[in-house]
Amino acid sequence: MRYRILGTTQALRPDGTPVAVGGARLRALLTVLALRAGRSVPAGLLTEEVWAGDLPADASGALQALVGRLRRTLGAEEIRSAEGGYRLAVAPDDVDLHRFERLTGDGTRALADGDPAKAAVLLDDALALWHGPALADLPDRAPEAARWEARRLDAARARHTAAIALGHAGQSLPELTALCDAHPLDEPLQVLRLRALRDAGRAAEALAAYDEVRRLLADRLGADPGPELRTLHAELLAPQAREAPDSPGAPAETGAAAVRSAQVPRAGATAPPGNLRARLTSFVGREDDIAAIRGDLASARLVTLLGPGGAGKTRLSQEAAEAVGDTAHDGVWLAELAPVADPDAVAQAVLTAVGARETVLYGAGAEELRAVAERRGDPVERLVEHCARRRMLILLDNCEHVVEAAARLVEELLARCPGVTVLATSREPLGVPGEVLRALDPLPEPVALRLLADRGAAARPGFRVEDDPEACAEICRRLDGLPLAVELAAARLRMLTPRQIADRLDDRFRLLTSGSRTALPRQQTLRAVVDWSWDLLDEDERDVLARLSVFARGCDLAAVETVCAPPAPPGAAPPALGPSAATARDRA
Template identity: 70%
Template sequence: AAEGAAALAVGDAGRAAVLLDEALGLWRGPALADLPDRAAEAARREARRLDARRARLDAALALGEAPAALPELTALCEAHPLDEPLQALRIRALRDTGRAAEALAAYEAVRRALAERLGTDPSPALRALHADLLAGKTAKTAETAAAAPRPAPVRGNLRARLTSFVGRDEEIAALREDLRAARLVTLLGPGGAGKTRLSQEAAERGADAWPDGVWVAELAPVTDPEAVPEAVLAAVGARETVLRGAGAGELRAGSDLLARIVEHCGGRRMLLVLDNCEHVIDAAAELAEALLARCPELRVLATSREPLGVPGEVVRPVGPLPVGVALRLLGERGAAARPGFSVEEDLGAAEEVCRRLDGLPLAIELAAARLRMLSVGQIAERLDDRFRLLTAGARTVLPRQQTLRAVVDWSWELL
């Protein structure tokens, strides 16, 4: 099945069809039907079979076999009404058989189902297909357009980086390997260690492993543990509708938030990043365990100051930066604060700053911001009063990341 999907990806629909037919021909009855406690593994295998069937039908459309593929697509779409790739294949099949009006009606039904059940819009791919239908594009014109080079669609909600990422190449490689082997990985470390940035950098570099995207749920602003599912629901793009006013508690749309997240994520191969779990650790752990049990293709990457304590969790500590990397970070951030700055102008003082700040990335960045007004030697001399000195963080970050004292206070409040 993997070879068939790969052949389809490079445009060899004929070879893909042969390989996928062979793979699907090996399937016999319900997965692991004669084994006890089969639910989780059976769900994974059923998901893989569905992937193979979806790829085979895609190959059929590419080979001009839309009339033969349409009945199976219709049955699969009835069984999986929120599977957008399947729905897109059915809409394409309707278009390719000259039933454009039915294709438009099918799109509208999918759009309405996503809005009513998940509170979200169709995917960019589905919306692009709808636009082609409205423009009257046929399968031939769509195929010609698809042959033109175009950037791959961006999936997920990872934000563009505003600063460079320095060092930690070995940690990123190890983290990506962890995510291949385990379904829950937690980056563990003190405040200011760079857990958030490391998690997002690793997720971005390994994004190809998750065709349905990398989705980051930022839990730092969440103060009520009961609001953790809402934050995750919003992060993955399945927005929740909240009715306000008298009786709002009873009228709130989608009271079973977990079920809605599962419905949205269940058929997707995606990475969910739960960032800053420590102050809502129990709620984050409970949600992660429930999602992993019910979404077989989901991976979770958490950042926290303590482990989630979920079965199967792999914990990877995030340590301080080595001196060489810390100096690079101080040099780059220092040059941004004071153009022309180099650690070479006072290497001994720069090393002392990095050493006395324990290689913590946030503390080093706060020190670099002080280079607007002070030399690196003056910063080193004043580190005895580091809480007063390191107070020049970016205005747009969370308050607890703007000063070194705020980081310590946040950690203290969690004890």
């Protein structure tokens, strides 16, 4: 069993289904026990906290009766009698409050150790555990709840510190502004807001915000801003010091400013080669995947990201490529193969993507030069000649419909161009020697909820997952954590509430049809995503998948072969699956 007390008290079975805990006293008793998970709670303390000083005439008997009801609700083994009291027989990590405390501690330590990416993941998981006011069902909750609300604010501060260090200042600003409005005298929060404004390129607004904070502190407390605020104010007034940190006597940048300076080219600097374009939306989650891909690319020359349509392979490949761009001295180049219908055109598409344009020849001697050019007119040869002496990373995006041609080209490039590394995305492996496969898992629920919150706020300003957490969690769960599906659901928030969307997901193909107009047609609706995958299959593979539809919750190999093998002649042993059917089975 798992328990929630960061909000309305809930008990959850191992499969996540809730157990109905009816009655305010019963929930109060469960809250007190969960707050001290695994420890014996004296009967006197239980009665005091459950009845909040308004004790019944027979307090001991009333407590025994209440414990009996709770045992019938949860199971007798969940509530153990201990000397002079009772305890909830559960590990602390199975109670959201204690799990929050552990994750927050781990995240804060990661931040102190200089790993903001790890800290961000841990702190996001910690903050996602909240679904309302702490200890909401405890009658006299104020003192204890205040401590946990303060801890929640500490976690939020640390999370925004990590976001700013990662260069995500603009994404943090809306929530930081709201937190500062709720806690105007919290100077560490105000420091974070000013840093985020500065790092988002809004230094003038940061100066104006500092002046507001200074006046507020003077009016309410008769005090001046603290040292950290004053130091930040001085930095805002002297931007030239940050632009030339190597000049004698200039202060060195620290924290987010140093991260930003390392990422943004200075005026007059030459931009690194490549054709990756700036992304227009924030990137949510997948920090562990980026780190894993970075490690893969350090040890292998071909890494293929595998996953179903809408899993986010394209976006992840670009984020991962940008993270390792400093190792590709001749640039990161994206070749989008989705528009390529003819396998013979794959090499030309990559040639165009890496900027190896043809030269048109005129004037004297042009005919002789054209004759030389024609002898090496094969796009594969021109691509090899262009890449042979370069150290570059090539992204081959959406290889699945031209997978054989892509595989042949990649093998040729890797064999003849020692400085080339390839990061590919596909729904099946390329099958090239030395290929490292990295399969994408669905987004875990906390990350899917963050994605829904981010895209939902863009579709409907003011949207918050916390306003209807159960419906939002149901949306993410029923969409299997598929990023594209979650984004399509978020787009529907312009017209529907989260509960209305969740209630309509039985007809999801008609519901999820509001994708970006600038996206590829197969990424604009959920049905188009599925149709693209279906169209890539041959008849035998489609037949196998149609037969597999009889299984509701997965199946083993013996069941697949029984259902999907072709019928055997009378008296003969059942035949093995054919090659196409076996491939479809493996894909399924």
